[in-house]
Amino acid sequence: MKTSWPFSARSVLAVLAVVGLLTASCGNDDSATTPTTPTGPATEVFSGTLDVQGSSFYSFTTSTSGTVSITLASLVATQPGPALNSVLGLAVGAPLGTDCNVTSSINAAPGLTAQLTTTLSPATYCARVYDIGNLAASVNFTVRIVHP
Amino acid sequence: MSAVELPRAHVRTAWSAAALLALALLVPACGNDDTPTTPTTPTGPVTETLTGSMAKGGIAVRTFTATQSGTVSVTLTSVVPASTLGLGIGIRATTGADCKFSTTVNTAAGATAQLTAAVDAGTYCAGAYDIGNVGSDGVTVTVTVTHP
Numbered sequence: 001m002k003t004s005w006p007f008s009a010r011s012v013l014a015v016l017a018v019v020g021l022l023t024a025s026c027g028n029d030d031s032a033t034t035p036t037t038p039t040g041p042a043t044e045v046f047s048g049t050l051d052v053q054g055s056s057f058y059s060f061t062t063s064t065s066g067t068v069s070i071t072l073a074s075l076v077a078t079q080p081g082p083a084l085n086s087v088l089g090l091a092v093g094a095p096l097g098t099d100c101n102v103t104s105s106i107n108a109a110p111g112l113t114a115q116l117t118t119t120l121s122p123a124t125y126c127a128r129v130y131d132i133g134n135l136a137a138s139v140n141f142t143v144r145i146v147h148p
Numbered sequence: 149m150s151a152v153e154l155p156r157a158h159v160r161t162a163w164s165a166a167a168l169l170a171l172a173l174l175v176p177a178c179g180n181d182d183t184p185t186t187p188t189t190p191t192g193p194v195t196e197t198l199t200g201s202m203a204k205g206g207i208a209v210r211t212f213t214a215t216q217s218g219t220v221s222v223t224l225t226s227v228v229p230a231s232t233l234g235l236g237i238g239i240r241a242t243t244g245a246d247c248k249f250s251t252t253v254n255t256a257a258g259a260t261a262q263l264t265a266a267v268d269a270g271t272y273c274a275g276a277y278d279i280g281n282v283g284s285d286g287v288t289v290t291v292t293v294t295h296p
Contacts, residue, residue, distance in 0.1 A: 074238050104256050114268055
């Protein structure tokens, strides 16, 4: 007695064809994506002379919202040194007329890590450094601003 | 001897079951893109050396980039002829070759770091300068900087 296999050759081939099509399409994630141009933070350095009881500010513009870091990096009486560690005022705000309208401020000694960080929207701002009463003579300062 | 033929309905059912089984096996596997990623190896501190001649009243600095926040160590390794110099770490001004020192120390050459500073990721400069002890023939200095 002979038993027929329930699948004909044609049926088997059809199933295999379906399996083959599914396998070929599986994992095919070649979706074209538009490459984005990475925009890194910008670094600006401004230097100047700060007089006793004086102040100085520097305007900068942020292109996108993000973190702004301001570092009072250097304070010397004469270049290149010795470096001073006098505590000055360091602030950020928006330019107003011929000055900087401060919104955030701290008192800090010079260093190489940001003493003032804040999150800002795209706009024009200013970083201000000023004598809080600790200077006995004019000094040369350098401030670094890192912003988006 | 005669062959026993299965009913047509039985054949169609068997074929459908096979197709469904094939689909059931493929669907969970499709889209499984658990491609293992290569772990990134953390990079250790980098040591850079500056060797050069310094004239009377001069300065010798090297620019370096810290890829992450950490500690910078500066060693005045050699001064020939021996002399006490100023050693500093700072940032470059936007224009010119000046290194605006944030911290300085007066020191003779030695084997261990005479100056260290905490830094954010970014570009800095470190080096030595004449504090008034360099003769008219100048000196040859070697400064080693270790940074993240």
